[in-house]
Amino acid sequence: MDPFSEPDGLPSYITFWNRSLRRAAIYWYDYSGKLVRYGVLSPDERLSLDTYSTHPWCCRDDETWDELVVNKRKEFYPKAWDGSDTREVITIDIPVYSLLERCKQIVRLAIRAPDIFDLEIPYHLKFELHHIEKYDFTLYQSVTT
Incomplete structure (x- = not known):
């Protein structure tokens, strides 16, 4: 089953960090499972977002559509905010392709x-x-x- 966002999630404050050498397009899965592009990060660029724990995200190479991994996974679900003053850093990397x-x-x-x-x-x-x-x-x- 494809991921999709669910309502009533807890707030989450994250920063995506593109550690790959590719331009990483960041996508949110909306409530019907459709992809919504939030932005494109150049290598070593970061993007801070406010989201929810029930909102999945994924990343793709902006030019080739090759899959990138977010915190070592195809899809990423943010953790609920723990009350700290810092955002959770979420890494974007190139996976080990077959x-x-x-x-x-x-x-x-x-x-x-x-x-x-x-x-x-x-x-x-x-x-x-x-x-x-x-x-x-x-x-x-x-x-x-």
Whole structure:
């Protein structure tokens, strides 16, 4: 089952820190499980957010859509605020990709999409390389009063 936000969570104050060498897009799963992009962090950049313990988050490479890990997990659920004066630092890193996944990443960077079907590799790999999974998302719109 895909993650989604639930109401009535406890407040959580977090800072995302991109420790990867990639541009990390930060996504919140809304109440219906749809992705809402909150921003993109360059390497070593940080973003502080106020959220809730029942609101899951994930990160993707902004250019390739490759999965990044948030506190070593695909999805991240913030801890409830413990009353401290500091925000919880949440790290964004590159995961250990399988050899197959890493090879597909390199081929996608080196070969133009129309040329993939000319490669002498199994058809199912050509199909996977040509049809990069992209998710639908909306951009976060700040509500001001």
